[in-house]
Amino acid sequence: MSTAALHTDHHHDHGHHEHKESFISKYVFSMDHKMISKQFLITGIIMGIVGLVMSLLFRMQLAWPDEKFGFMEMLLGKWAQDGKLDPNFYMGLVTIHGTIMVFYVLTAGLSGTFSNLLIPLQVGARDMASPFMNMLSYWFFFLSSVVLLISVGVETGPASAGWTVYPPLSAMEKAMPGSGLGMTLWLVAIVLFIVSALLGGINYISTVLNMRTKGMSMNRMPLTIWAFFLTAVLGLLSFPVLLGAGLFLIFDRSFGTSFYLSDIYLEGVGAMENIGGSPVLYQHLFWFLGHPEVYIILMPALGITSEVISTNARKPIFGYTAMVISLMGISFLSFIVWGHHMFITGMNPFLGSVFMILTLIIAVPSAVKVFNYLTTLWRGNLRFTPAMLFSIGLVSFFISGGLTGIYLGNAALDIQLHDSYFVVAHFHLVMGSSAIFGMFAGIYHWYPRMYGRMLNNTLGQFHFWITFITAYLVFFPMHFMGLAGVPRRYYMFTLVKEFDVWMDVNKMMTIAAIVGGAAQLLFLWNFFYSMFRGKKSEQNPWQSNTLEWSAPVEHLHGNWPGAIPEVYRGPYEYSRPDREDDYFPQYVPDESDHAGTGGDGHKTAPKRKSTKKEEVAENVMFAAIKRVFGWS
Template sequence: MSNLHHDDHSHDNHNHGHHKETFISKYVFSMDHKMIAKQFLITGIIMGTLGMAMSLIFRLQLAYPDMKFPFLESILGQWGKDGKLDPNFYLALITIHGTIMVFYVLTAGLSGTFSNLLIPLQVGARDMASPFMNMLSYWFFFLSSVVLIISLFVEGGPASAGWTVYPPLSALPKAVPGSGTGMTLWLVAMILFIASALLGGINYITTVLNMRTKGMKMTRLPLTIWAFLLTAVLGLLSFPVLMGGSLLLIFDRSFGTSFYLADIPADLAGGIERVGGSPILWQHLFWFLGHPEVYIILLPALGITSEVIATNARKPIFGYRAMIGSILAIAVLSFIVWGHHMFMTGMNPFLGSVFMLGTLIIAVPSAVKTFNYLATLWQGNLRLTPAMMFAIGLVSFFITGGLTGIWLGNAALDINLHDTYFVVAHFHLVMGSAAIFGMMSGIYHWYPKMFRRKMNETLGQVHFWLTLVSAYCVFFPMHFMGLAGVPRRYYANSAYDQFNVFIDMNQFVTIAALLGGAAQLIFLWNFFSSMRNGKRSEQNPWESNTLEWTAPVEHIHGNWPGEIPTVYRWAYDYSKPGSEQDFIPQNVPDEGQVDEQVEPNPTHFEPSKTKAPVAARETVMFSLVKRWLGFAK
C-alpha cells in the first residue's frame, strides 16, 4: 500500500542530495541505504547481545540446576527468586532467545544490513528503488524490536510457548503465564516485523532487477546479490503466510474463534468451548514460513562467504553458475519441505513421505555449494584475514550441521530425534553458528565500507578463534545428549536418571558458552572502538573486484560522484593470467570490449526508455538452467 503515495517524493532526496542535512535526517530518519544498513546492523547487534545474554542465563540453569545465583534475583526480580530461575521464565527465555536470534538478528540484522549496504553499491545504483520505503522498513523493524522488549516486562512475562508458538499453548491465555499479554505482544511484534520484511524485500528485488548499471548482467552479479535477491523472494512469499496465520491466532486468543483449537473445555479457554479447529493447521502455516526462513537466514551468509572466499583466496569462485543454480534450487525446494518439522505431530504419514523426499533432495545443491567452496580454496593464495577465517568457519559449520540435517530430514530417524538436543545441535550449527559466522565475516569485510575505518585485525583473529572453539564445544556435545534422548526445552534433567549423566557435559557446554560470550565482548569492543580509533581504510582495502570499492571512501548521497561506472566483466577475475595485478575490478574493460558500450551511463537511476525485445529467448536464467541441466551431455 505504502509504496503508492510515497512514490512521488521518494526521489528528491538523493537527486538533489546537496541540501542541508540535519542530525535527524542524517542519522535517524535517514533515507540513505548506507545509513539504514548501519542502523539495521547496530540494532541487530544490540538484539543479538540481549539474545545471547538470555542464552547464558538459561545455560547456567541447565549446568547448575541445584545452585543458587543471587545475581539472578537482582536482574530478574520475581523470576529469579532466591537466585533460582523460575521454570516458567526459563521457557520465556528460550522463546525470546529463539525469536530474537532467528528474526531480529539473523533475518533483519544479517540480510537487512547487508542487502541494504551491498545491493545498491554492488549493482551500481544510486540508492534503493524507494528510499522512503527502505527507511520505513527499518522503522517498522525498530518498532517491532521495541514491542518485543516491552513484552519482557509485562505481567506474566513474555511469550513462553517456544519460538514456534504452537497453539493451544500460545492460544489459551491461561496455559502458561507467558501466554497472556506477553504472547499478544509477541504477535504484534511479529506482524510489525513482517511489515518491515515485506517493505524491505519489495525494495531489494526491484533494485536488483531494475536498477543495475550498464553492463551489469545477471551473470555478472556478485553471488552476494544473487543470494540477497533470492532471500528477498523467499521472504516475500513466505512471510505473508505467517501474517495470515498470526491473524487467525490473534482471533483465537482474543475473540473466541477456534481455528487452531479443538476439544478444549470452556474452563480452559476463557469461558467459550472450542471445537472444530486443528493445532496442526498452525504448524503448517508457521512452517510454510519457517522453513524458507531457515534459508532466509542462511543464503545471505552463504552469499557473503562466496564473495569473501573468492576475494581472499585471490581466485574466482569455482563454478559460478553452479553456485547460482544451487541457490535457486535451494530457494525453490525450501517451499516444498516445511513438513519435515512436523513428522511426529500426527500429520498424515503420506505427507511425511512427500516432505522427506523433498528434504533430502536439498542436500544435493548444498553439497554442490560445499564442494565448490573447497574447490575455490584449492590452489588459492589465501589471505587469512578475520573475514576469511569466519568464512572458513562458516563452511565448517555448514558441513557439520548440514550433515545432521540428513538424519533429521529422514522421517524414520526423526522418530527418536524429534525435539531432542540433537535438533538443537543441528540448527545451532547450521543456521545459528554458520549464519552468525557469515554475518561476522561480512562485518569484518565491509566494515571499511560502512565506517571508513578498519577493525583491529588482531582482536578479530582472537575473536574468531575463541568463537570457533567455543561454538564447537557448545554444540558438538549436544548431539550425544540428543542421541541419549534428552529433550530440548527442559528446565532441568533432574527428574530422569539417564539424563542426569549429562550434568557434567552440561557444565562443560555452559562454560564453553560463557567463553563464547566473552569472545563476543571482544568483538563488541573492537566494533565500537574501531569506529573512532580504527585505522583509516584505503578505497579498496581487500583488493576486491566488486563495484562498491570503486565508490569513494567518504559516503555521499548517490554513492558515486559523477557517472556510475559501467561494468565490463564478472566479479571474479582474480589472478587472471596475463594481468599484472591479481585482481581486475568489474569496471575495467578488456581491450576491444570498450566499443560495445560507448554511450555514457545515465546519472539518474531510472531505467532507460528503450523497449525490450519481448521474444528474448536467450535470456540468462533460461540459458543458465539449460546449462545446468545440460551437464549430463
C-alpha cells in the same frame, strides 16, 4: 580508468547539488541505504547481545540447577527469587532467545544490513527503488524490536510457547503465565516485523531487477546479490503466509474464533467452548514460512562467504553458474519441504515420505555449494583475514550441521529424535552458527566500506578462534545428548536419573558458552573503538573486484559523485594470467578485453551472445509485466 581516478572525478557531477541535511534526516529518519544498513546492524547487534545473555542465563540453569545466583535476582527480580530462575521464565527466555536470534539478528540484522549496504552499491544504483519504503522498513523493525523487548518485562512474563508459538499454548490467554499479555505483544511484534521484512524485500527485488547499471547483466552479478535477491523472493512469498497464521492466532486469542482450538480442558477454567479448530493447521501455515526462513537466514551468509572466499583466495569462485543454480534450487525446494517439521503430527506416511525425499534432495545443491567453496580454496593464494576465517568457519558449520539434516530429514529417524537435543545441535550448527559466522565475515570484510576504517586484525583473529572453538564445544555434544533421548526445553534434568550422566557435559557446555559469550566483548570493543580510532582504510583494502569499492566512503546520498560506473566483466576475475595485478575490478575497462567473461571469471568464449540472450529474456519479462498490468 583507475580506481583513484574514478573517485577524484568530482567535476563530472551530473544531477547533484549541495543539500543541507539535518541530524534527524541524516542519522535518524535517513533514506540513504548505507545509513539504514548501519541502523539495521547496530539494532541487530543490540538484539544479539540480549539474545546471547538470555541463552547464558538458561544455560546456567541447566548446568547448575540447584545453585543460587544472586546476580540473577538483581537482574530478573521476581523471576529469579533467591537467585533461582523461575521455570516459567526459563520457558520465556528460551522462547524470546529463539525469536530474537531467528528473526531479529539473523533475518533483519544480517539480511537487513548487507542487502541494504550492498545491493545498490554492487549493482550500481544510486539507492533502493524506494528509499522511503526502505526507511519505513527499518522503523517497523525498530518498533517491532521495542515491542518484543517490552514483552519480556510484563507482569505475567514473556511469551513461553517456544519460538514457533504453537497453539493451544499461544492461542489461550490462560494456558500458562506466558500466554497472557507477553504472547499478545509477541504477536504484535511479529506482525510489525513481517511488515518490515516485506517492505525491505520488495525494495531489494525491485532494485536488483530494475536498477542495475550498464553492463551489470544477471550473470555478472556478485553472488552476494544473487543470494540477497533470492532471499527477498523467499521472504516475499513466505512471510505473508506467516502473517495469515498470526492473524488467525490473534482472532483466536482476542476475538474468540476457533481456527486452531478444539476440545480443550483448562485446569481451573474447565472445558473451553471452542470446537472444530485444528492446531495442526497452524503448524502447516507456520512451517510454510518456517522452513524457507532457514534459507532466508542462511543464503545471505552463503552469498557473503562466496564473495569473501573468492577475494581472499585470490581465485575466481569455482562454478559461478553452479552456485547460482544451487541457490535457485535451494530456494525452490525450501517451499515444498515444510512437512518434515511435522512428521510426528500423525501425517499420512505416504505424505511423510514425499516430504522426506524432497528434503533429502536439498543435500544436492547444498553439497554443490560446499564443494565449490572447497575447490575455490584449493591452491588459492589464501589470506587469512578475520573475514576469511569466519567464512571458512561457516563452511565447517555448514558441513557438520548439514550432515545431521540428512538424519532429521528421514521420517523414521526424526520420529525418534524429534524435540530432542539432537535437533537443537543440528539447527544451532547449520543455521545459527553458520549464519552468525557469515554475518561476522560480512562485518569484518565490509567494515572499511561502512566506516572508512579498519577493524583490528589481532582482535579479529582472537574473536574468531575463541568463537569457533566454543561454538563446537557448546553444540557438538548436544548430538549425543539427543541420541540418548534428552528432550529440549526442559527446565532441569535432576528428576530423571538416566540423565545424570549428562550433568558434567552440561557444565562444560555452559562454561564454553560463557567463554564464547565473553569473546564477543572483543568484537564489540573492536567494532565501536575502530569506528572512531581504527586505522583509516584505503579505498579498496582487499583488492576486490566488485563495484562497491569504487564509491567514496563519505556520506553521499547517491553513492557516486559522477556518473554511475559501467560494468565490463564478472565479479571474480582474480589472478588472471594476462594481468599484472591479481585482481581486475568490474568497473575498469580494458580495450583488449573484447570477449568479456561470465561471473566465474574464466576467460572462455565471448559472452556477448549470452548477455544479449539474457537481455532478450529480461525484456520479454518486463514486456509481459507491462502487458499484464496494462502499462504502455
